[in-house]
Amino acid sequence: MENRKKVAFYTLGCKLNFSETSTIARNFQDEGFDRVDFEDVADIYVINTCSVTENADKQFKQVVKKAMKLNDKAFVAAVGCYAQLKPEELASVDGVDLVLGATEKFKITDYINDLSKNDMGEVHSCEISEADFYVGSYSIGDRTRAFLKVQDGCDYKCTYCTIPLARGISRSDALENVLQNAKEISAQNIKEIVLTGVNIGDYGKGEFGNKKHEHTFLDLVQALDKVEGIERLRISSIEPNLLKNETIEFVSKSRTFVPHFHIPLQSGSNDILKLMKRRYLREVYTERVNKIREVMPHACIGVDVIVGFPGETDEHFLETYHFLNEMDISYLHVFTYSERDNTEAANMPGVVPANVRAKRSKMLRGLSVKKRRAFYESQLGANKTVLFESENKEGYIHGFTENYVKVKTPWNPELVNTLHDINLTTIDEDGSVRLEFVNKLAEA
Known part of the structure; x- marks a missing residue:
């Protein structure tokens, strides 16, 4: 039997990067690679980079060093925003073999012909004006929440921001694709979906710089609310000028969108x-x-x-x-x-x-x-629903209420990825709300 190659991933930056890493990982698995944790020895390490802060640049070098420590013969590929903005800089980092820009990252398996180390990282990076097509993605298998990408790029010209240079023009996924992805996520027994993108309130602009909105963000929210099997939908960051009163009112009455x-x-x-x-x-x-x-x-x-x-x-x-x-x-x-x-x-x-x-x-x-x-104190005494996550943190399991109050209770693996009705009573010294008795939790 052929010895299958192992690939590991590390994501720096935002929820959007997490959703894209997850999609790239599935591409590798479709090509016959086995995904392993970044802490494990792998044949390929893929690092999805961020350029929003200076710190993210420094973190990249530390992550490469970590990969090289695990396997100094491993093939290291850098993708993402920093890879688009400063490909040569990344390529010169000791240990980096391949750097892919904004349009190339989703075709990464096409660029990996052999896994021999390069003296200098090989760069494949487009002019950002060529990033005019849309690649949908979502993250599953990483946590109890899934990040669903609905939009990419930005047409705004904020004077401090490199994201338009790193990700190109604003463009969106077709509504039917978003709904199909949401159905695929819900079929995996994932209880919560977080909508993500660079400027999600601008949802509806098509590919190739088509500025006509096929659908609005409100259309998207209304359509997603009807998808069966999803317990919760959460809007990630949205610009104040694009958050319309109609959307706020719809969320307040919605079946799945959380406050x-x-x-x-x-x-x-x-x-x-x-x-x-x-x-x-x-x-x-x-x-x-x-x-x-x-x-x-x-x-x-x-x-x-x-x-x-x-x-x-x-x-x-x-x-x-x-x-x-x-x-x-x-x-x-x-x-x-x-x-x-x-x-x-x-x-x-x-x-x-x-x-x-x-x-x-x-x-x-x-x-x-x-x-x-x-805010937490204002919620004490209220009845809420909590979705528990999958990690055991120092003997506790944590979760979030629909309105994002962090809750903890003694670790019980049976609570992972389950929803429970609770009453918020005591704030712990670490700032989260502590629930003492797991057996008092009734399945929602």
Whole structure:
């Protein structure tokens, strides 16, 4: 019997990358490879890269080193955003044999002819203008939730962002394909699907730069709500200018969509939003949050925010801090601004010193802890449904309620990937809600 080759995967970055890694992994399995964990000895290591922060660049080198330690004769391939933006830089990293850009990554098995090590990484990278076709993907087998990609690329010109350079123009999957993928996921007994993309509110733009929307994001949400067998649907990050009142109202009455929104703000100062070339002002953000609270008082609302953007004075930062402090939101994802090549912001005046960026970041992270705690406290006494995940973390199993409250209870493998009605009672010192008695959980 032929000795089957082993392939392992490592994903840096966002949920979209996870969904794409999963699809690439299935392609390898279709070609006769066996998938193993990244911690295992493999013949091929595929690293799906991210370029959003400086840290992601450094992480890549560490992951390559780890692969080489496991098997110094292994073939190492880099794909993803960083591979599209800086292919030569990745190719020069010791141990890297192949670098594939945005259009090539889904055909990776075509590029692997033999597995001999190269002195220098071989690069296959398109001009990003050629990334005008759509490849659907979703992640299964990794966790109790699946990430379903519905859209790729972005037409926005935010001055700090490299994603349009790394992923190309905004384009979407056909509605029937998304529904078919959702059915395939639900057939695997996965209880929750998270919709993902670069700019999912822009859903509906076709391939090849066709700017006509065949369907809207609301059409997508309404159609997915009818798919049998899915218990929960969660919208990942969506731009405030694209989150329409109709969508918020539909989610509030929906069968499967959960009351959880993650809405990038980036700054609470209109001056900075204009410098960032965001497509809204803070007043629009306030309207969105108020609308969600009006129809879903218990909804979880997450916020992305960037600190230390060029030109951000102490006054601008305090404007952001006070805006978020007064807003009825649930948690923050705080990003410290880092200069990216080929972006407008990299050449802007008013550079904020690194120590000031770090201090501002720390302040907002502290605010996030406070906000999350207040949100959890507001949910105590409420009856919710929890979906338990698959990991045993120090003797506990964790799960999330529909409105994204993290819950834990002593480890019991029978709870994995099951939904239970619960009452939220006690917040543990680690910030999650603790459930003491597993036998009190009744199957939903």
